[in-house]
Amino acid sequence: MSFVSFEYILLLLACVIMFYVLPKKVRFISVFIGNIVFCYSFGFTNFVIVYGSILITYLAAVVLSKIIKYRKSLCLIYVAIMIFMLFNFKYQIFGVGIVPMAISFYTLTCIGYVIDVYRGKYKAEINVFKLAAVFNFFPIMVQGPICRYDEVSSDFVKVKFDFEKFTSGVKRIVYGVFKKLVIAERLGIAFENLSKMNDDGTAIFLNIFVYALYLFTDFSAGIDIAIGSGKLFGIKLPENFNKPFFATSISDYWRRWHMSLGLWLRDYVFYPVSFSKVVVSANKVIRGKFGNAAARKFPVYIATVVVWFVTGIWHGATANFILWGMLNCVVVIISLELAPLYKKFNKRFKFTEGRVYGVFRCVRTFMLMGVLRMLDYNTVGGYFKSLWLMISDFHISKIFDMSLGIATADVVLVLVCMFSLFVISLIKKDRKRGIIASYAMIAIMIFATVIFGMYGIGYEGKEFIYIKY
Amino acid sequence: MRTLMDILDEMDLYEENIDKMDLVEEGILDSYSLVALVGEINAEYKITIPLWEITPDNFRTIESIETLINKQKEK
Structure with a gap:
């Protein structure tokens, strides 16, 4: 799905309407669905790689926030895995035939998040759907910007419809x-x-x-x-x-x-x-x-x-x-x-x-x-x-x-x-x-x-x- | 022992009324001079400012830098 296309505008419109119609507590589902549709439009392999990365990121952050020993080693192993995945898929070392969408952008967002959790800047997100809703937010899945979780993870519950915004x-x-x-x-x-x-x-x-x-x-x-x-x-x-x-x-x-x-x-x-x-x-x-x-x-x-x-x-x-x-x-x-x-x-x-x-x-x-x-x-x-x-x-x-x-x-x-x-x-x-x-x-x-x-x-x-x- | 002002002077960053300035907004401190300054502070006061404390807000004013140094000294 191209970023400048009627399909994108339609998807955006549908998700926005759903976002403001759904009960506030489950609003993130509209973004999550938008992300899945957008991601899947680039193929099944792309979908698996992107959501695989998110799952690894989610698990790494949750485990890091629970353990006291071996935190540094775990953080380093996670970063190494993500960098390997970035290089592997971007430069087709063990190729799968496609370069996943925005891999250079979301990989950095994910790594930054886990390092911040490791440093104790904020706690790990325990809701995997909310994490995926933010990290794979479909408008940033083309060419960024590279985000920080604490800056973009707006509390969807508190968002009010502001006509001016x-x-x-x-x-x-x-x-x-x-x-x-x-x-x-x-x-x-x-x-x-x-x-x-x-x-x-x-x-x-x-x-x-x-x-x-x-x-x-x-x-x-x-x-x-x-x-x-x-x-x-x-x-x-x-x-x-x-x-x-x-x-x-x-x-x-x-x-x-x-x-x-x-x-x-x-x-x-x-x-x-x-x-x-x-x-x-x-x-x-x-x-x-x-x-x-x-x-x-x-x-x-x-x-x-x-x-x-x-x-x-x-x-x-x-x-x-x-x-x-x-x-x-x-x-x-x-x-x-x-x-x-x-x-x-x-x-x-x-x-x-x-x-x-x-x-x-x-x-x-x-x-x-x-x-x-x-x-x-x-x-x-x-x-x-x-x-x-x-x-x-x-x-x-x-x-x-x-x-x-x-x-x-x-x-x-x-x-x-x-x-x-x-x-x-x-x-x-x-x-x-x-x-x-x-x-x-x-x-x-x-x-x-x-x-x-x-x-x-x-x-x-x-x-x-x-x-x- | 060198004071913070001595260090800034040695780094050619000292300016008149620097204690009233926003060091980041005024362009006195950028990421390069910040690394050099933190290195000097760590060496002079025998402290280690943690990475997550190296933020623009902690280095915005002379007062905030001094607060950070004192906080690390107490640890």
Whole structure:
């Protein structure tokens, strides 16, 4: 079942109606049924793997909360099993022919939950159906966001029908569908077309921009639909983006892009590695021999390398993604090393406080990130060849003659829509708008999606990019 | 023994009126500087701040950090 389809809308509607009609105590059943239907639509094998993972997670957490001895060993065995399952099914080591839906996302959600129970952050859920209702909540079973159980396990009993929240959920879904069908689908065609011209430096350069916008509109559209769907059930899913193109450095970019993954890695990889017994012991020696400054850097750098290796391999167990992770790591470590110098520079030169310099930093980060992102769609060899062609074969005059595979009107439409997104991103989210303005916005977006959206009989829409991760 | 302010100064994080600031909101502490700071605190006060206590709320203000240190000292 596609995320942007009539089947999905029907399923969502049916579950929402059931949710508010059922007695409050058994409301979670409507979500549970929705999850089963959605999960089963991807096949029986997918269903067994997904619910098998949930069952293992449920049992591990319950046992962890009951025993006193061997808790750490049990937690480690559980994490090892889940990571093995992730790698096995994602990379088809002992293949079953399919990659289970959203396996990279829900595996991390499950692992985080069990670690939290192990740490005593909260108690294990004893109702397996409620756990499954939250962990397999069907809107997040496409491309996340990665959730924390204590944040999303809203008490279904207490959810009251709030018209304003409900409308805001609908608006968010419509916004997501608009972004996907009107903008991302067109950018997807342009990206595929430009990718074929991999011996043309100008096309490679232009594709950096097209891919950045394509990836953002596609991924954030899916997240909008998920968050909007969650709101209909009173579930507050975490935000995944905070204006990533406004980032002024690579570290800042990663605090704004795919935030749920970043925060998960921070809490379950970065901090644990930084304060692991091995690193702490080694750091004592470093502190004694090289002083406090070196001891401050050592755990940070070790954990940064581990986090970026994990991030790379999470995206794909191929050389291009591992290189992508390591290049990000190098940039982050260099910027950490240069941070004191930047601070002095910014204090010395007042122009660094101005808007022009701010824009320069955003453009610099966008370009650097774009060059790193080329590894998403290139092999390592192809990446270096593309970098060379961008330098040796770039002709600015050719940009406007470049064939994107979409009509000029489509290009204008995408540019207008991107400008609208830019304006929308500047509007404060908490600003109260009148009911008429809210409905007008929904109506305009529905109208624009119906008129300009790329869908219909014979049109094969593109899957969400992040489904492959 | 170094005070918390000494450590922050040594880390080049000290700013005027830092005791009235939201260190997370102001961008003074991010996950990188937080790891470095916790390492320094653990080494200086001979304590071990548990992983689950390393949250933005516990490091939001100088006061909350001092409360956390005192809590760990008492253990």
